[in-house]
Structure formats: C-alpha cells, structure tokens
Amino acid sequence: MPRFFSNKKLIVLLTGLIVLVALIGYSLKDREDATVAEQFLHDTVGFFQRMFHTPAQYVAGFFETIDDIQNVYKENELLKSRLKDYAEVRTKYNQLKKDNDELRDQLDMGEHSKLSGYNQQLGTVIARPFDEWNQLLTINIGGQSGVHKGMAVKTSEGLVGRVTTVSQFTSVVSLITDPLSINQIPAAINGKKDINGMIEGYNSKQNVLLFKKLPVESNIKKGMEVITSGMGGVYPKSVYIGKVVSVNTESNGLSQTAKVKPAADFSNINYVHVLDRLAKSSKKEAKEDES
Incomplete structure (x- = not known):
C-alpha cells in the first residue's frame, strides 16, 4: 500500500474536512428546518450565552448602582451645604431685621421724648456680667458724650435703671431689677388723677417691682x-415703667403696695437711651448766661 494512505491520521483529517465542508454547504441552503446537529449546536451555544450573560448583567448593574449612589450622595452633600448657607443667611436677615426694628423704635421714642421733658442719647450695651445679670450693664457712651452719674436709662419699652459709674467713653448702669438695690423711684399710677408712691425693691421670683406708699383710699386696679x-x-417725668398686676393693703392699714410688671424686656437689652432732664439743662444754661 502506498505510504500516503498508510498515514491514518492524515486520512481522518481529510475526511473530517470533507464532511465539514459538506455540512457547511448543506447548511447554507434555503431550508425551513434546521438539522439535528444544527439545533444541538445552537442550543449549546445559547446555553453558554445565557450562563455568562446573566452574571455579566448583574455585575454591570451593580457598578451602575454604585455610580448612581455616588452621584446621589454628591447631590445630597451639595444640597446640604446650600441649606446651611440658606439657614445662615436667614439668621443674619432675622438679626438685621430685629436690629432695624429696635432702632426704629428708638428713633420714634426720641421724637416723643422732646415733649416729655428730657433729652436723650442712644447707647449700645457692650457688656453685661453673667453673675450680675439683673444688676448691671455697661454701655458705650460716657463723659465725652455728656453722660453723668444719676442719669435715668430706658429702652424703647420702658425704664431700666440709672447711671451709677461714668468713664470717659463708657458708663455702668444699675438696673431697677437689682434685688439688692436701695434705689427709690418716685412713680405714679397714670390716670385722670395721678396716684403717687415710691418703687422700693424688686421681686425676682415674680419679676415684679414693689410700688409702695400708695394711699389706702386709692382705687387701684390691675392693668393700670x-x-x-x-x-x-433724678428721673424725668412720664417715663413708662410698667403695669399693675396686683395690689394689697399693708398690715398697718395705712397704705397699699402694688406689684408692677416692668415693661422693658430685661433678658434682651441691646440699645438704651440715657435721659437728661431738660429742667437741669435749663439751669445750667441760665448759670452760663449769668457768668
């Protein structure tokens, strides 16, 4: 037998190639049905495609989800920063509005005071000791601004105290809410006929001033x-102090004591007016004219 045909491996290879070409040619023909071999091949390929495609989809979706989470996180942080900026701007706006309203009240009271017998200067509270919160505060005007000891001090709401210490550029104000204060304030209940008395002391628990030496026959009512x-x-006339909340007859039966709630908000004092009685100013001017 010739040597060529004795090589069995070569014969098998050539036979396989012939069969493969025949199958390819057969499969290229226009046919409605696939052969069993083609069906088996297609199903096998489809199985492996499904087996690898599904995990690939899960992996791709997982990374897309992570990317979406990162984007949402960044957007959330951006919105938080903008929200903080908004809150800060809102706080500044509220504070400026509050300061503006207070200054407007001070200016309105300034115009009114010209008719009430005193001049006044606007001062800003620059210090208030925590351990003496109801006793003292410091303002930013002093002797250089014409402030002197004994001047009454008020806010746009009402009387708060009087100047007790004066430096060139600052002053210390003793508050009427000082429970240890021995300051006496000549006061009157405003009505058709004033009822005069003396404010002597402060009850810190009830937040009321003690208005004493009121005539026993006086018809004093709550809200006056x-x-x-x-x-x-010391104190100019007609400076508002507060309202009567209750009245009692003293044990001796000779006078009455009223409890008065101050009109000023002592927990929040930012601006004050230092009052200078016009009567004193007129006396000074008269002495200057004589000299």
Whole structure:
C-alpha cells in the first residue's frame, strides 16, 4: 500500500474536512428546518450565552448602582451645604431685621421724648456680667458724650435703671431689677388723677417691682399704667415703667403696695437711651448766661 494512505491520521483529517465542508454547504441552503446537529449546536451555544450573560448583567448593574449612589450622595452633600448657607443667611436677615426694628423704635421714642421733658442719647450695651445679670450693664457712651452719674436709662419699652459709674467713653448702669438695690423711684399710677408712691425693691421670683406708699383710699386696679412722677430730681417725668398686676393693703392699714410688671424686656437689652432732664439743662444754661 502506498505510504500516503498508510498515514491514518492524515486520512481522518481529510475526511473530517470533507464532511465539514459538506455540512457547511448543506447548511447554507434555503431550508425551513434546521438539522439535528444544527439545533444541538445552537442550543449549546445559547446555553453558554445565557450562563455568562446573566452574571455579566448583574455585575454591570451593580457598578451602575454604585455610580448612581455616588452621584446621589454628591447631590445630597451639595444640597446640604446650600441649606446651611440658606439657614445662615436667614439668621443674619432675622438679626438685621430685629436690629432695624429696635432702632426704629428708638428713633420714634426720641421724637416723643422732646415733649416729655428730657433729652436723650442712644447707647449700645457692650457688656453685661453673667453673675450680675439683673444688676448691671455697661454701655458705650460716657463723659465725652455728656453722660453723668444719676442719669435715668430706658429702652424703647420702658425704664431700666440709672447711671451709677461714668468713664470717659463708657458708663455702668444699675438696673431697677437689682434685688439688692436701695434705689427709690418716685412713680405714679397714670390716670385722670395721678396716684403717687415710691418703687422700693424688686421681686425676682415674680419679676415684679414693689410700688409702695400708695394711699389706702386709692382705687387701684390691675392693668393700670405706672410712670415716673418726676419728683426727686433724678428721673424725668412720664417715663413708662410698667403695669399693675396686683395690689394689697399693708398690715398697718395705712397704705397699699402694688406689684408692677416692668415693661422693658430685661433678658434682651441691646440699645438704651440715657435721659437728661431738660429742667437741669435749663439751669445750667441760665448759670452760663449769668457768668
């Protein structure tokens, strides 16, 4: 037998190639049905495609989800930062509005004071000791601004105290809410006929001033307004102090004591007016004219 045909491996290879070409040619023909071999081949390929495609989809979706989460996180952080900026701007706006309203009240009271017997200067509270919160505060005007010891001090709401210490550029104000204060404030209940008395002391638990030495026959009722009487030479007349909340007859039966709630908000004092009685100013001017 020739040597060529004795090589069995070569014969098998050539036979396989012939069969493969025949199958390819057969499969290229226009046919409605696939052969069993083609069906088996297609099903096998489809199985492996499904087996690898599904995990690939899960992996791709997982990374897309992570990317989406990162984007949402970044957007969330951006919105939080903008929200913080908004809150800060809102806080600044509220504070400026509050300051503006307070200054407007101070200016309105300034115009009114010209008719009430005193001049006044606007001052800003620059210090208030925590351990003496109801006793003292410091303002930013002093002797250089014409402030002197004994001047009455008020806010746009009502009387708060008087100047007790004066430096060139600052002053210390003793508050009427000082429970240890021995300051006496000549006051009157405002009505058709004023009822005069003396404010002597402060009850910190009830937040009321003690308005004493009121005539026992006086018909004093809750809600009546209390103002300075102008007597005593320290406090100008008609400075608003507060309202009566209750009244009791003293044990001796000779006078009454009223409890007065201050009109000023002592927990939040930012601006004050230092009052200079016009009567004192007129006396000074008269002495200057004589000299």
